[in-house]
Amino acid sequence: MIAKISWPNHNITFEGWIGISKTSLKYRKMSAFIEETKSLLPRIAFIACGCFSPPTPMHLRMFEIAKDHFEMQGTHKVVGGIISPTHDSYGKKGLASALDRCAMVKLATQSSNWIRLSDWEVHQNQWMRTQAVLQHHQNYINNHINSGRTGGGDEPDAHLASWLPRGLHDSRDPVHLKLLCGADLLESFAVPGLWAEADIEDIVANHGLVVITRAGSNPGKFIFDSDVLTKYQSNITLITNWVPNEVSSTLIRRLLGRGQSVKYLLDDLVLEYIKRQRLFNIKSKYITDAVRPNHLLFNHAYTDNNKNASIYPIGDQLEQDMDESDTPSPQLQQTSRVFCCGEGSKLLRSGPGQAVQVITMQADVKEESQAKKQKISQVQV
Numbered sequence: 514m515i516a517k518i519s520w521p522n523h524n525i526t527f528e529g530w531i532g533i534s535k536t537s538l539k540y541r542k543m544s545a546f547i548e549e550t551k552s553l554l555p556r557i558a559f560i561a562c563g564c565f566s567p568p569t570p571m572h573l574r575m576f577e578i579a580k581d582h583f584e585m586q587g588t589h590k591v592v593g594g595i596i597s598p599t600h601d602s603y604g605k606k607g608l609a610s611a612l613d614r615c616a617m618v619k620l621a622t623q624s625s626n627w628i629r630l631s632d633w634e635v636h637q638n639q640w641m642r643t644q645a646v647l648q649h650h651q652n653y654i655n656n657h658i659n660s661g662r663t664g665g666g667d668e669p670d671a672h673l674a675s676w677l678p679r680g681l682h683d684s685r686d687p688v689h690l691k692l693l694c695g696a697d698l699l700e701s702f703a704v705p706g707l708w709a710e711a712d713i714e715d716i717v718a719n720h721g722l723v724v725i726t727r728a729g730s731n732p733g734k735f736i737f738d739s740d741v742l743t744k745y746q747s748n749i750t751l752i753t754n755w756v757p758n759e760v761s762s763t764l765i766r767r768l769l770g771r772g773q774s775v776k777y778l779l780d781d782l783v784l785e786y787i788k789r790q791r792l793f794n795i796k797s798k799y800i801t802d803a804v805r806p807n808h809l810l811f812n813h814a815y816t817d818n819n820k821n822a823s824i825y826p827i828g829d830q831l832e833q834d835m836d837e838s839d840t841p842s843p844q845l846q847q848t849s850r851v852f853c854c855g856e857g858s859k860l861l862r863s864g865p866g867q868a869v870q871v872i873t874m875q876a877d878v879k880e881e882s883q884a885k886k887q888k889i890s891q892v893q894v
Contacts, residue, residue, distance in 0.1 A: 558689075559593075559691055560650055561595070564599055566762055597633065603640045634646050655688075689720075694724055713742075772796035
């Protein structure tokens with residue numbers, strides 16, 4: 514019933530006000546109920562393993578697609594996403610150093626508030642099986658929740674892994690870590706000798722798979738053809754990506770090696786990093802800054818923390834990425850700018866047959882690149 518308040522000689526009624534107030538209260542209660550319901554949902558997190566050489570937008574889109582799926586289904590609460598690049602000893606063709614791949618992942622996830630880099634895998638003494646990577650991260654999350662520590666919130670804790678999802682201390686409920694992958698990884702289970710049967714069963718049975726598939730593909734049949742996948746198919750979530758993106762790391766490396774543009778196929782900061790670190794045999798007509806500037810040897814905080822790690826021969830890796838013509842002479846290192854192909858050009862040589870890195874910097878390009886350089890130099894892993 515809506516109450517009416519009136520004054521004599523005045524045609525004023527406040528019945529609408531009271532009705533709106535009740536409606537507003539109803540919506541507030543409903544919103545509170547929805548939030549409370551979400552807090553009671555089982556908590557999950559995703560982890561993606563792979564080379565990420567380099568990380569592409571689709572690597573990150575998989576996380577967003579998976580999160581949307583579970584939130585729209587209303588079955589789980591997604592609390593975090595983890596990217597774990599593989600160890601250098603994996604030995605795949607086109608694999609950049611672990612230091613560079615971690616740097617690129619960190620730059621690519623800079624705009625995300627829930628997807629984080631884990632460099633635990635690359636710090637091990639050798640390549641780790643996917644099952645072992647999942648188990649380590651799951652154990653770490655479990656120990657953190659059971660310890661009752663207040664880390665993992667908005668304020669970073671130096672004693673905790675930086676990949677730990679935020680807000681885990683908000684609840685003592687467990688977090689189930691699932692392997693996020695594309696349909697190609699699911700199909701690779703059938704490749705003889707590639708996966709240990711025990712690992713496949715452990716991953717699917719104890720962790721679960723979240724598979725992002727292409728429209729028109731039939732991963733369900735592949736699951737049907739596999740006894741172990743059929744046995745645990747309730748732990749496999751198939752999600753169709755309705756916005757196809759065929760850009761792969763292999764394609765990016767191929768284009769870079771041919772000197773072709775990959776603009777808009779990669780995050781701008783990742784592309785800038787590749788150019789400055791001369792990764793993937795990149796062919797570029799111009800180099801827009803000093804060779805190997807100190808502030809772009811990834812970042813001092815990260816390299817200092819890892820300088821004693823045997824898997825990161827930083828100096829050797831940088832020399833490996835550069836050929837003889839890339840090595841600047843002492844005279845060139847002291848030269849801030851060298852111009853060519855124009856009036857007043859200079860040709861510097863420190864010895865017979867030794868080429869000199871040619872550096873150009875136009876005024877309009879300098880201002881545009883300064884912001885990117887600052888972002889790259891501020892990356893913390």
